Amino acid sequence: MNIKMRLTIMSFLQFFVWGAWLITVGNYWFGTKQWSGEQFGAIFSTLGLSSILMPAITGIIADKWINAEKLYGVLHILGGLALLYIPQVDNPTAFYWVIFAAMLCYMPTISLSNSVAYNILKNNEFDVVKVFPPIRVWGTVGFIAAMWLTNLTGNKASVNMFYISAFAAFALGFYSFSLPKCPPQKLISQEASLIEKLGLNAFKLFGTYKMALFFIFSMFLGGALQLTNMYGDVYLSEFAKIPEYADSFVVKYSTIIMSISQISETLFILAIPFFLKRFGIKQVMLISMFAWVLRFGLFAYGNPIDGLWMIIVSCIVYGMAFDFFNISGSLFVETTTDSSIRSSAQGLFMMMSNGFGAFFGGLLSGVVIDEFFTHDGVRDWQNIWLSFAAYALVIAVLFAIFFKHKHDPKAVENIAH
Structure with a gap:
């Protein structure tokens, strides 16, 4: 083979x-x-x-x-x-x-x-x-x-x-x-400190306003990255409690419907070079954030029959929301950090978004849903998704206002090649 x-x-x-x-x-x-x-x-x-x-x-x-x-x-x-x-x-x-x-x-x-x-x-x-x-x-x-x-x-x-x-x-x-x-490369110097070995030296980037702002926004948006993975299939399955939807395709095959999100990921990856070249890293990250608003908002108003199109479009939008943020964020780090700490900076980006962001997003979403949107064991899915959409919208607006980054097509092109 x-x-x-x-x-x-x-x-x-x-x-x-x-x-x-x-x-x-x-x-x-x-x-x-x-x-x-x-x-x-x-x-x-x-x-x-x-x-x-x-x-x-x-x-x-x-x-x-x-x-x-x-x-x-x-x-x-x-x-x-x-x-x-x-x-x-x-x-x-x-x-x-x-x-x-x-x-x-x-x-x-x-x-x-x-x-x-x-x-x-x-x-x-x-x-x-x-x-x-x-x-x-x-x-x-x-x-x-x-x-x-x-x-x-x-x-x-x-x-x-x-x-x-x-x-x-x-x-x-x-x-x-x-x-x-794949034997050990032994590229880490024996003299390197524990901080350097763990890749934590990139934390000094928090001393720069622009980088600190980027990592903080990465953490807050990271809190939304797993929400539909956590609750999407449950949301679709619980339409079974409503008689008119109980025997629908969506209820029976909710996981297959959710898989449209992953199929969408593979397609939007192919579109990223065009969007980056045309709009730049900041705009692509903003597109991602507004795509999250759309992802949650469409779920809020969708249903398995006349609102099925909303559920399907929401799953398609997921590819843009997820890929555009992760890849454009990674490219931002690649084009704005010194080569000596670039790998550590990439690790820090992942730690803030998929680490701290996902950690707090998982914990707090469970508390919020249980405390405010669950009554007598019944979850108010419309308001759950609308609250997530509002959260993503606030992040997007604040990011657009406070994060300043000039589009440099040559820098993006150099990374792409």
Whole structure:
């Protein structure tokens, strides 16, 4: 089997493991277990907390002591064991700690999978810029395939989603041991401080007003990035409580409807170069923020019959909202930071958006929904989505007013090439 095919399988399984439960866990939590929304928010905060704690640590281990592909395999096997145990858990507190253990193992594998792929492609003299994107797209395909499998097998609210994920994690873990060796690069200087080794030296960028503002806005918008992953499938499934929608396609195949969001991601990635060249980084980030307003607003007024178009358009808009922010934000860091701390600055961007942002977004959304929008066990979904839309709108307006950045087509073009 050739190298590109082997890495394609790795990428497919990497996100299949996540897609088997991430979008549907809300149905299991609220529908099967009937636990509270406040506690559910804490479950998704484990993604952010794990993204803060683990990638830098595992990066150091892979750089200094253990082959990256072996560390990658071990983490997936350990994460699979945690997922395998979840069906035995019968209270929300224990569920939190087990899913946290699974995420401590899983979240660093996202960056490790990139490192492994880059290393293997370079060692085999492939053009990484040209060859890697088509390989990575299969990760999104894997995520979608897992969502469809979970839904079509009738497991979008059952413990079987965790078994599906666990067995995929085991398969990937053992498979990774067969990949070409990625020995430690030992690029970190022995004299480097712990701060430098952990990539925390980029925090000095907070001393610059413009960069501090960018990272703060990244954190606040990061709080919205996982909200529809957390609640979208539950929202669509709970239309079953309304008689006229109970037997609708949307209720039966809610996870497949939600997968339109992931399909949209793959398409909007292709549009990013045009938008960046035409509008510039700040405008593309603003487009992303207003796309989040539209994403939530359309959900607020959609329904499975005459409002189905709103739900579908909302899922399509998700690709723009998610991709435009992450990629334009990454390019902003790339074009405005010194090369000596650029990698650390990229790590800081991810830490603020997908780490601290996702952590606080997960926790606070659960509290807000439980406290203000749940009455006698019934969730007021329209006002939940409208409150999220208002949150995104406030961030967008403040960002437009306070964040100053001049469009430089040449800088964007240089990065693209």
